[in-house]
Amino acid sequence: MIRTALGALLSHWRRRPGQLATLLIGLMLATALFSAVQAINTEARASYGRAAALFGGAPLDSLRAEGGVTLADYAALRRAGWRVSPVLEGDLRVTGQSLRLIGIDPLTAPALPSAIGAALTRAPTDILGTGAMAFTAPQTLATLEGAAGLPPLRAAEGIPPGRIIADIALAARLLGQPSGITRLVLAPEQPSNLPPIAEIAPGLTRETPEAGGDIARLTDSFHLNLTAFGLLSFAVGLFIVHGAIGLAFEQRRPMLRSLRALGVPLRSLIALLLAEIMTLALIAGALGVTLGYLVAGALLPDVAATLRGLYGAEVSGGLQFRPAWALGGLAVALGGAALASGSSLWRVAQMPLLSAAQPRAWARASGAALRRQALAGAALFALGLLASLALPSLTGGFALLAGLLIGAALILPMLLTAGLALGQSRAKAGLPQWLWADTRQQVPGLSLALMALLLALATTVGVGTMVSSFRLTFTGWLDQRLASELYVTARTEEEGAALRAFLAPRADAVLPIWSAPTRLNGRAAEVYGFADHPTYRDNWPILSGLPEMWDQVARGEAALVNEQLARRADLTLGQNLEILPGWSLPIAGIYSDYGNPEGQVMTSLTALAAQVPNLPRLRHGVRSNSPAALREALISDFGLPPDAITDQASIKAFSLGVFERTFTVTAALNVLTLGVAGFALLTAFLTLSSMRLPQLAPVWAQGITRRRLGQIELARSAALAGFTALLAIPLGLALAWVLLKVVNVAAFGWELPMFVFPLQWLLALGLAVLAALLAAWIPMRRLARTPPARFLQVFAHER
């Protein structure tokens, strides 16, 4: 019985492969975009995890000392029973790239990357000692092909890119620190009753890494952004699935009734339908996860570049297949299908055995239902607003976005119906009146697709506005901020002094860029000293400042802070800030500092040098009228390596490159979402057209040609989409506003001015109409070619 009944249910799909394709493709696309984002996020987080957890497991506490830990400290701690292991870190410059060299002691390390652990027992001489082999990520290894001055390298999974892990003896040789220890890591489990560290090695301070690490927290907001996009795409996809499933159930109502009359128990029927949906969802989910994997693989390099450029977070560009997100993707596909089919299944369960067997007009929503839906939309608006007030800024911002978008989508059908009713009441002639009325009748059937379109278009407008506003602001800011023509870095203090002497007669000005690390508001930050020079007074991108700020700062009596620090620490002008332990200055100005994840303070160079005697004096900005010639002179006459000199243009190009890549992913996801919405529209039109013969036949019979009918259908589709696009523009602007003023501030720490780009609106409008025309084209052609006999059948079958 089960097989026969299932065969009958499935035969529906065989007869309507298009509907099956719609369902599968819709669910597949939804799952694909969602799982692509998940895959990217998972990969990135795994990279942070690896970076933080050099020794496996959670990041470990470290002991550090001013000027480094001594061997004596280390031996004393070990001999007292403390399980500590030395780490020596430093930077290696190889073929123009900077690599982080991390020397570890495999004999005492609390845990080892698996490749090193395996080598330790298999061939210990390979990895111990000054002549040993070092390990790096496969993609880093690829960039080091043939580089001189490096030990033999072996690729090892699990090492973050840009890092080389080696035995501490090898690292000590490469870094020229034969007894150097940067820090001691503490094993997570220590024997009990140990004497306090302070008694054994008084100079050491214990550092606990912040949960998840700085990188993970900084990038959280970026990933939340992506996740929000993934969910939006998924929601758009679910509209399609809901539509396809609803249609399939409606069309099978008579069959379901027959099956029951012929003796299939209701419970078996529901179980079969559920099994059918879940099987389809499983297939679509598997396809979607596969597609998502491909999409993620294509996008990941850009994401990795963004994360590196914006946050300094190293993410491997290669995507690993991870069961976690694949299973997550499948679960989401199943859940989504269950969600989309829930109401249909409920209706089947409630359907009386002897109800009328005619298929109801597909999802014919009554005026009351439309009003209820619109009310729900308004409630979502309100909820979003409330959430944005009540929740932390980023979550609140996204809640506001969600409420705004979904609320607007829910209100859309009522707005459309109301608009059409108004048109109908004004129409005098017969055909226009029919047109208005008939269009209104179509709204429920098209509403899901139009809602998807609204969301996609609003996102296009909103994200477009945000990116363009950002670009405009950012390029202007770069021009201000990068005022020096050349930026040079000395390798040693002596070279720095010689460099200043060399440049003094040759350049218009030499502006030291010297800084010291500090911690502000619980996070790593940098304090810069700068020389008082018109370059700063004329160009620096000040957002707000006291009237006398430059003079005050020049005298060492005040400091400037960047916007993100001011926002995070809630700093206002005039407020005192403890810049270094025991050194506070009032804040005289706040400047914009896009692209920098960290807090920054600027103050007088002399004042900073007085506070930090051993301030590294290596970096300088150089003002010059002939930067190219000066660069030549620095290289050939002074002997500075070319990679120690950066010109303004290349920094700008680099910064803009980072910027563009930041939004590559956003743009790509946006296009994909728009594609999904277009697909929803197409399937909705196709479905409707197959049901429209009974409505069109009487009009045709009254003397309108098929061609004319087709044209009317096309125009109507374009008008519906156009109207939707018109609504999408203000919605998109609202979205952009939230993104710029709420989400950006929370995610990146800076607020951006909003610019409007009416051309983008036209583009959105055009896209919508184009999508509608394309989607309506196929059914229109079909209609124009429908033989008159089919129209006649409508009357013949009329009962």
Next chain:
Amino acid sequence: MNVKAAFAALLLMAAQATAQGFAGLGTQAEGFAVPERGTPLTFPQDHQAHPDYRIEWWYITANLTGPDGTDYGVQWTLFRSATAPGTDEGWQNPQVWMGHAALTTPTAHHHAERLARGGTGQAGVAPAPFAAWIDTWQMLGTGPDMDSLALTAEGEGFAYALTLNAEPPLILQGEAGYSVKSRDGQASFYYSQPFYQAQGTLTLPEGEVPVTGTAWLDREWSSQPLSESQTGWDWVSLSLDDGRRIMGFALREEDAPAFHSGTVIEADGTATPLSPEEITLTPLAMAQTHGRSLPVEWQVTLPGHSIDVTIKAVNPEAWMDTTFPYWEGPVRISGSHTGRGYLEMTGY
């Protein structure tokens, strides 16, 4: 002579899986000093490390008895191994140190391992007063010429603190401390102190136990102790109740009978080296432990000394699950003589 834990000290040399004998002990001695026949041992200098030789150890085993007569065994070992000859301050130092400590009861076997690199002070050996240490584990000289030692170590679930005292002089194994290890002539420098009286405290999960007993020190250094065809060994140190001490071993060959050797030491310290024919070790009973089958009961015969005894492990589970694993534990002696001792088995 004590070829015993040579495998472990060589952990850094090569892979266990090669055909070059257990733990790669058969490797060449490139750049390292090689023991030469006729080199006199001088003390206290030779208590210190010999960094020009590849491997070296300070090895103590103790047979102890609790107030209720329960047998206990204690092991304290510091191995030194070099990736290159010589010594240096800091990370360039090519020496690697490894410590093994164990406490065996009839029902439990606790053990621990520590690793350290040279040049840091985390582990090492120092003179005046003598000290050998790795992390918190220590072997401290409290008198001249290793006559008195204080021994401490601890690991998960156990700890011990013992004092060792011996009267007679050090025993030079082989030919005045030059100990041949194979038919091919590989050799080491090797001396022992088998006559310690031990007392102290064991700390077990159940609580502290005061103990007394005997202990045995082996000191050995070499660069190439095994021939390439040797796959492992069985080694015993026996303290007979009549005061005599016996050291014996069988080096198992790949395709040949085992190479036997040993020493009989009279109660007054007179040592007689045994030629390969004068001692035999024969497995009597096997036991399964840690997925391997090992002989935990042996017959040891020295026909020339009218000794024919059976030795039986106090706890057959005395498996050292360390970087390079082996079996090491206390034994009870019965047969023509009675007494206690230690058994070590490698390469199983």
Next chain:
Amino acid sequence: MTQPLITASDLTKSFPAPGGAVQVLAGVSLTLERGETLALTGESGSGKSTLLHLLGALDAPDSGEITLDGKALGGLNEAARAKLRRQSVGLVFQQFNLIPSLDVAANIAFQARLAGRYDAAWATELAARLGLTELTHRYPEELSGGQQQRVAIGRALAGRPPVLLADEPTGSLDEATADDVLDLMLALVAETGAGLITVTHSERLAARFGRRLHLRRGQVT
């Protein structure tokens, strides 16, 4: 064989309606023997379709008892009633209610397969007797009304149920076609030995049944 195929006694049924419940059946009793054919006639709203639904276990009476093929319907739950429909009742509807996504052959075989009683030879013979042999691979939407109803009769008889219930089986057909279809149905019922109850409003057709039962305002007259 002494027990009648169907007995119904004192059946009542009412439906909720805007102006209060409408009594559709007010104490109807009937019996049907094996091989007997019975026409249920009456005006629209006389309760004949409702009676048929009750006899076919598609709906339950407010009161009264029905025994179908030896089973009392009163105590059966939804699954048991479904099983009874599957195995003991063949149904023919005025609107045919074929499964649109299955072809003619699959539609004929459908209920027999549900009941686990599919007999390929009999199904083929049925198709031939019903004049459907040439059409077995067509889909319902490609058939005329008469053809569709013949498929429906085939479906109802393919599992050789003891009871055949037909609700205005020829109501959607023109007179000539209706006669053909009825002839076939009666002939096949006679061959299989099933009992047949047909609802019809046509006196002309009713005259061809073995027995007639006329309903008026929910009662047998």
